[in-house]
Amino acid sequence: MRTFALAASCALLGAAAADARPVSYEGGWTVIGESDRESTSLLTHHTPHHEWSVGLKAEWMRDSDIVFTGVQATHLVKRWFAPDSQANLYAFAGAGIAEGINANPMDAEAAGLVGVMADWETRRWFVSYEARVSDFGSGVDAMQAARVGVAPYVGDFGDLHTWLMLEIDQRPERDEPVTVTPLIRFFKGSFLLELGYTPAVNEPYASFTYRF
């Protein structure tokens, strides 16, 4: 119960995001792959309306050897526009099946996740927050992450953009509940690549986003 309360409060805290633009333009497709200190995931989504995306998600929790596969919907709750910036608030939810792999004998069972993301960015600065609660068959799990970034130079459309970022994440149930991950983002056209490292747990971080 305490775990659930903590998880719920994390989800409701409301500020920022790790994914870059989880909702695209109408008719657009996006592939997002991410490997952080805990899991490796792939999300392919389609945007039928500029406030919604729906997609297929697979996530492998590497320590527990549990794999989630299911559908995920993301709603752009609000986008704030300014000439030099934009801010976004997203809510997302997913449902599917989780099952053990390798040495984990866990049978397939219903699983799901909910969360919020928010971000604010200019061409120079970036701030984001994400909170997620999931149940992949081994109990309710919660995480939250905040990120700040700066672009050392500002390029135009089609240039190679580089961002230096710092992410702090909290996973209350882990041996290392709070970790810091410095990362570098390369961004050009429809492709975004992030590489980082989490010293506290000696794990690399990598993600990519491709939009088409």
Add this chain to the structure above:
Amino acid sequence: MIRIFLTVCALAVAGFGAAHAQPANPDGHGEDHGDNHAHGGETLQPTLHEDITTALAEGGSLVVAEVNGMVCDFCATAMTRTFGRRDEIGAVHVDLDTKTLQLVIREGLSMDDATITDLVTRSGYQLASIRRGTGA
């Protein structure tokens, strides 16, 4: 591992930053793509992209739309893909410095303001203004 990561970061920033540096330009374009452009009512005149001038030379008409919230390549990609698949559009280009969407409407075809506004919205952004023809 940390040292390798920091070295990669430093090389990337130094290398790409240097590669991106542009010579000074008397009209100020290309010197600094920073956040200070077009603030406080100042309006930068967009430099027309080569694709735009080529399409204009073929007889199209120019539309320049100012768009709020365009801060990255994903924004620009959304706009170019959304407009690029329309038959009326001969060329499309996004200038992040001036926050403008440059369109060339093919000769003999038209696209009204309401359609442009709708397509910008469907791209996920907000139209601020539209200028047409020589005034664009």
